[in-house]
Amino acid sequence: MSYLSFSLKYRPRRFDDVVGQDHVAKTLKNALSQNRLAHAYLFTGPRGTGKTSTARILAAALNCAEGPTPEPCGVCDMCRSIALGNAMDVVEIDAASNTGVENIRDLRERVKFAPAEGRYKVYVLDEAHMLSQGAVNALLKTLEEPPPHVVFLLLTTESHKIIPTILSRCQHFEFRAITLADIAASLRRIAEQEQIQVDDSALMAIAQAAEGAMRDAQSIFDQVVAYADGPITIELVNEVLGVTDHALLSSITDQIISGDIVGCFASIDQAVSEGKDLVRLVEHLTIYLRDLLRLQVVGNSARGLGTVAKPTEAMVEQAKSLGASRLMHAIRTLAELQSDLKHSSQHALLVELTLAQLAAPPKPKQAEQAVPSTPVAGQTARRELAPAQPAAQPTAPAAPSRPEPSRPEPMQQEPSSTPAPPPAQPVVASEAQLDLPTLLKHWPMMYDELRRMGHTPIGAILRDATPIAMSGDIFTIGFTARFHLNRIEGEYKKVVEQAAERLFARALRVNCKLFADADELRAAAQTAHTESQSSATQPDDEPDSLPAPQGPAQQGTETVPQPSDVTNDPVADEPGALTDVREPLTADQVVEQTLSLFDGSAEMTEAENQEQN
Ligand SMILES: [Zn+2]
Numbered sequence: 052m053s054y055l056s057f058s059l060k061y062r063p064r065r066f067d068d069v070v071g072q073d074h075v076a077k078t079l080k081n082a083l084s085q086n087r088l089a090h091a092y093l094f095t096g097p098r099g100t101g102k103t104s105t106a107r108i109l110a111a112a113l114n115c116a117e118g119p120t121p122e123p124c125g126v127c128d129m130c131r132s133i134a135l136g137n138a139m140d141v142v143e144i145d146a147a148s149n150t151g152v153e154n155i156r157d158l159r160e161r162v163k164f165a166p167a168e169g170r171y172k173v174y175v176l177d178e179a180h181m182l183s184q185g186a187v188n189a190l191l192k193t194l195e196e197p198p199p200h201v202v203f204l205l206l207t208t209e210s211h212k213i214i215p216t217i218l219s220r221c222q223h224f225e226f227r228a229i230t231l232a233d234i235a236a237s238l239r240r241i242a243e244q245e246q247i248q249v250d251d252s253a254l255m256a257i258a259q260a261a262e263g264a265m266r267d268a269q270s271i272f273d274q275v276v277a278y279a280d281g282p283i284t285i286e287l288v289n290e291v292l293g294v295t296d297h298a299l300l301s302s303i304t305d306q307i308i309s310g311d312i313v314g315c316f317a318s319i320d321q322a323v324s325e326g327k328d329l330v331r332l333v334e335h336l337t338i339y340l341r342d343l344l345r346l347q348v349v350g351n352s353a354r355g356l357g358t359v360a361k362p363t364e365a366m367v368e369q370a371k372s373l374g375a376s377r378l379m380h381a382i383r384t385l386a387e388l389q390s391d392l393k394h395s396s397q398h399a400l401l402v403e404l405t406l407a408q409l410a411a412p413p414k415p416k417q418a419e420q421a422v423p424s425t426p427v428a429g430q431t432a433r434r435e436l437a438p439a440q441p442a443a444q445p446t447a448p449a450a451p452s453r454p455e456p457s458r459p460e461p462m463q464q465e466p467s468s469t470p471a472p473p474p475a476q477p478v479v480a481s482e483a484q485l486d487l488p489t490l491l492k493h494w495p496m497m498y499d500e501l502r503r504m505g506h507t508p509i510g511a512i513l514r515d516a517t518p519i520a521m522s523g524d525i526f527t528i529g530f531t532a533r534f535h536l537n538r539i540e541g542e543y544k545k546v547v548e549q550a551a552e553r554l555f556a557r558a559l560r561v562n563c564k565l566f567a568d569a570d571e572l573r574a575a576a577q578t579a580h581t582e583s584q585s586s587a588t589q590p591d592d593e594p595d596s597l598p599a600p601q602g603p604a605q606q607g608t609e610t611v612p613q614p615s616d617v618t619n620d621p622v623a624d625e626p627g628a629l630t631d632v633r634e635p636l637t638a639d640q641v642v643e644q645t646l647s648l649f650d651g652s653a654e655m656t657e658a659e660n661q662e663q664n
Pocket of ligand 1: 114115116117123124125126127128129130131
């Protein structure tokens, strides 16, 4: 007998064999035993969840020699030919390649004839959402008055694309994504029948890779079994799946711990030269760090680890060196990176940037430090204390070094050990009124303030956003890119608020709002601007220009340390500048912009260092 793949050999033959869809099986079995069948069914759900299998089982249940029955026998001619996919009365149509109206008209002609062998003609329309409008209309007529011997089964992964008139004529079943545990248990049954030795962690790794699709899980298992000489371990599964080499993940982690940015870059180069996909590398590094977090939190246990069956000595040590809070921060940063990578083609740049950030010495918790409301610190003091940019210090040894147990965790660090640089002088005096026009006028200074605080990339994000409202001590920033908004709304909100507090000499809170595109953002900014002007006590003569700050605010402006910022401010120069809100940047442009700023600030730090010497 020729070799049968697991997915064919273990294809479900009875409703109870379909994994994870008990709600569907129960309803269909009841309908069959009570002879209350609908003429059309719609099966929706993710791929690999058992829609096609259930359709074939239903066809067999209707046509089995002992049927109609909730338990098709599986051995009669009808059951067997349906299982093999060559029964004359069960017609499987791939709607993706038969989208046209002619195909459906042809089908309408054919449904009139009685079944050739069985009791029912069963039409299985896979990818039903792909049918053309004409085909759908033709199908609707058939669904309205179906011949009694015909059952339609519409299958789709995209239920939202099925029009309501079709939906209302079908009985709808939603197939759920199969849980990892259910997939692993089902693979375990196959392993027992095939007498294959396999670790639980290996089965879970396969289930994870299959992302809820049983068919995929079975074919990965097939592949692993074909590759294996002996018992199947998680390491072997990872090897077959092309999961990043454990040694590489471990050495990148060492480089992060020891602040070895050059080493991090070398590791990325190595991965790229070996043809590894950086998106996958980041995914696997995230899982690796998650394993370390588990070790740190749960203790030295093998349970639930994603990269190895048993934790190594080195992993335990790495977990200890990094500590829970730094690990959580790293995992969150890598998760953000994963979503950023989807929007960018410059993968190597983004990965380098993030690893450099993770490997940089932990910053003090700036948000918790008291910021004086009227700071007066001068330029010199600020420069002396300016934090080094990660890109400006790639001087660590290239060889991965052992973790330094003495490195303090960010959470444990004394805030006074490395204080944040003193802020620039505020541009608006604390007692002066702060309204939207004033905020807009000084908005570009936020980029500089953030750079001074060591958050150049956040400044770059704000260049692509604009304040659109100011109410009390809350101002709202409008964004056109969701991933920018998520960045600011997530961990960097405090940082932006702090920068604003330094500039405007008062406690301010930030709100974020997403707009569909630059036009919508521009319109909102224009409206807010006009409204804030009409409500002002001294209305401006020119409706489109931004009023200069009144009274004390004007004095504040004169003490700005870098007046060039104000003169270069396009909003201040051009009366109609509000209509000139930038088009949203692509992720790639943001990367370029961020990097150029990075380079600029690196040069600046160097120049400043020379100045001091
Ligand atoms: Zn049968």
